[in-house]
Amino acid sequence: MITIYGFGRVPDLVVGLTRDLRVLWAAEELGLPYQVHALDFETDLRTDAYKEKSDFGQVPVIDDGGFVLAESGAILLYLAEKAGAITAADVRRRYEITRWCLAALSTLEPPMTVLNLLMISRSPDTEMKTRLTQWVEMRLEAIDERLGEHAYIIDETFTVADVLVVTMLRMLGGLGIVEKFANVRAYLARCEQRPAWQKVLDAYEDRLHAKRGAGRRTIPERLAH
Amino acid sequence: MITIYGFGRVPDLVVGLTRDLRVLWAAEELGLPYQVHALDFETDLRTDAYKEKSDFGQVPVIDDGGFVLAESGAILLYLAEKAGAITAADVRRRYEITRWCLAALSTLEPPMTVLNLLMISRSPDTEMKTRLTQWVEMRLEAIDERLGEHAYIIDETFTVADVLVVTMLRMLGGLGIVEKFANVRAYLARCEQRPAWQKVLDAYEDRLHAKRGAGRRTIPERLAH
Numbered sequence: 001m002i003t004i005y006g007f008g009r010v011p012d013l014v015v016g017l018t019r020d021l022r023v024l025w026a027a028e029e030l031g032l033p034y035q036v037h038a039l040d041f042e043t044d045l046r047t048d049a050y051k052e053k054s055d056f057g058q059v060p061v062i063d064d065g066g067f068v069l070a071e072s073g074a075i076l077l078y079l080a081e082k083a084g085a086i087t088a089a090d091v092r093r094r095y096e097i098t099r100w101c102l103a104a105l106s107t108l109e110p111p112m113t114v115l116n117l118l119m120i121s122r123s124p125d126t127e128m129k130t131r132l133t134q135w136v137e138m139r140l141e142a143i144d145e146r147l148g149e150h151a152y153i154i155d156e157t158f159t160v161a162d163v164l165v166v167t168m169l170r171m172l173g174g175l176g177i178v179e180k181f182a183n184v185r186a187y188l189a190r191c192e193q194r195p196a197w198q199k200v201l202d203a204y205e206d207r208l209h210a211k212r213g214a215g216r217r218t219i220p221e222r223l224a225h
Numbered sequence: 226m227i228t229i230y231g232f233g234r235v236p237d238l239v240v241g242l243t244r245d246l247r248v249l250w251a252a253e254e255l256g257l258p259y260q261v262h263a264l265d266f267e268t269d270l271r272t273d274a275y276k277e278k279s280d281f282g283q284v285p286v287i288d289d290g291g292f293v294l295a296e297s298g299a300i301l302l303y304l305a306e307k308a309g310a311i312t313a314a315d316v317r318r319r320y321e322i323t324r325w326c327l328a329a330l331s332t333l334e335p336p337m338t339v340l341n342l343l344m345i346s347r348s349p350d351t352e353m354k355t356r357l358t359q360w361v362e363m364r365l366e367a368i369d370e371r372l373g374e375h376a377y378i379i380d381e382t383f384t385v386a387d388v389l390v391v392t393m394l395r396m397l398g399g400l401g402i403v404e405k406f407a408n409v410r411a412y413l414a415r416c417e418q419r420p421a422w423q424k425v426l427d428a429y430e431d432r433l434h435a436k437r438g439a440g441r442r443t444i445p446e447r448l449a450h
Binding site: 110123 | 316367
């Protein structure tokens, strides 16, 4: 049984956007049995016991029979391999999935995260907001082209790389950016409708004692509350 | 023979900080034979031929006998496995290295990149600069603790994860941040002195027709020029 260290309490503003959801979704899609160890963002992450698991005091972390692994991207690849969705012998497929996990984390996520940070903090730097929006749109344009050819980011099969790409795209909801790209918009809807995601998000909202739907809110909706 | 798509021309401001250096350094450390295909940042990245290799028109990309792979983190892991520095059978070691490559790319790099972006663009948002500096320092504190116990980021062996951590730390040169952490400072110096890095950086400066030392400048030194 894999233990997934996830959140039990976070600020309302980030309900449904935390990184543990990536791991929970992947485990659910892959059919791996898991249990959630719920942490409070304010107290539990700073303990010495938790720093033994995560040098940076971050969520998520997994413990698989004593093997502790941090960083969501590494965890997703590990889980996919454990479940047999990628095999050690199929080097090219493994690195194709690794490549798209990394594209999500290091090519898509940084500008999206900072754009969110500027929106949430109501930064006065409108020039930076404009530049970041253009940067994000350039990325989505490339993805939109791919998604015109395939149902998922690599081909016709949903993989852990899609889990990561979709969690990035979810950050942009309501900002009028995803809406400009028809293939991206359809892909996001297609992935969010997957039963594994709906099940994980419902259980997460229950665990965090959040109202049903809190994790589905867009950034503007969150800021308006 | 592996072909590494790297830069042949970039703006002076980023000489020595481009992502192809990560791959070149790793290939050199791993003793893998390679050739560099040099690209001009302004013209070559936007061609359809290059977009076949990199959806986002990014550098680096490698071509290993027809297997084209993008994203520096994925490439480094692939090269380490090809050279036998990590083996498909040793799952835990492989994911420990994967974890630290991802920590460099998705936990260290984003705040460092944005801090650099704000410095270079001379953004007026000083509050954001202060917050990002604190964010970066929190990360370095965790690494400093680790580096008090080990010579390298995982243990006593230099791995491709160190290549990534060091390329992130190099972005902070001269900002007075690394200087606060004795173990990090010593680690950075220890890694930058490695013959493979020196060889790669010299060849890079030659290829870009940059003055010797241009790639070793700190951000404040670049801005002063």
